Amino acid sequence: MSGLIFDKSKAGRRCAVIPSCDITGYSIPADYLRAEKAELPEVAEVDLVRHYTNLSRKAYGVDNGFYPLGSCTMKYNPKIDEDAAELRGFTDVHPLQPINTVQGCLEAMDMLAGFLCEITGMDALTLQPAAGAHGEFTALSLIKAYLTDRGETGRTKLIVPDSAHGTNPASAAMCGFTVVNIPSTPDGLVDIEALKSAVGDDTAALMLTNPNTVGKYDRNIETFAKTVHDAGGLLYYDGANLNAIMGIVRPGDMGFDAVHLNLHKTFATPHGGGGPGSGPVGCKARLAKYLPRPVVTKNDGTYSFETPEKSVGMVKSFYGNFLVCIKALAYIMTLGAEGIREASENAVLNANYLQESLRDSFDIPFDGPCMHEFVLSLERLKRETGVTASDIAKGLIDRGIHPPTMYFPLIVHEALMLEPTETESRETLDFAATALKDALQAAYSDPDSLHRAPVTTPVGRPDETAAVRNPILKA
């Protein structure tokens, strides 16, 4: 049974019966009273439960099956981390509570910041930003404050390679910088000559996504760092893809001055679904005094909040998405240093296993091994059969897996980008490879079946433009 909860409504039906209010002697000003009764559905508890359970079954998540959405890290997160974040000592606190009553929470924040500094090779860190892009903006604000403080206001340009995540140029522009785009080489790496000619005394920083959005680790990273630093600029590392490198290499050791992480990709908070995220920013000592306030400090065994000397201010209310931080802390502590490294090693191994399983069937635009994700190009398939990357993606839904990322990165035509993550078994990867090859074969034998796909879902092919412009959310 589907339909709207309102369709199931019967006047007078109730979930819980509570006695009517027998308190007298209070009055609510007329301005605050409703003129009419609220239009709420009236249903019994069992109907309510069934309604939402049935709706949840129509949604596809990582708890349902394989979800290889690239540039997203849709990995399975251990339930023990959720358990930790549900502990009452963490949930039943108020941000305005006296500091001596929440010492344990501050200790947890301090521990997490310490672990993340260790993992990234940074000296100081804020947990306040609520997402990756927010972290980028925060880190660029630190860089801007640092340059302004030194009187280097002529440094207005941010260099952003074309293989960066789309949020990078957006954050740079939001922060008031001018974006200078530099191209990639045919093997998907930053063009070092282009970088050399772009840097100068107007360079504020280089923003580097590494591994980049085609799943490549840039081997020349130390040369970039030297080139930019020699020119007086700073280096910012987009660490949203840390799932590929944690425990193995550290942005701080590569020469980077600031980094953001996505706890909602790498550190045990589900990505997607609109839930809270967290984009902590780590920095080297020279940027620490600009960090958002407050930061947790410890003196004589007591934790307190302090304002860094030249803080850029707050970027979010209070202390960030605290419970997301607790999940990250639980994740790091349960895995330990070895487990963290192993998670990355397996993420890279799984991506390479799937890439190699597909190499003979699909066109793979970049040679060699990948990091945590890889890209297929379906340009030739489209030419030969009229079946597009989008058709194949929709065909995969009928074959039991969530579509990969489509038409991204923009530098590959008819792109499908897959990120299997470390939490998938070899059997699941084999199943996915079979599904992809099966869809590819169908493109040649029965292309119409893919133009019609998906046929196994409640909704098949909405008109994509109309669906965005005029969404009907209750069918």
Ligand SMILES: *Cc1c(COP(=O)(O)O)cnc(C)c1O
């Ligand atoms: C996901 C991602 C971001 C943006 O993170 P949000 O939390 O979605 O804002 C930035 N950079 C890279 C490389 C990413 O993969």
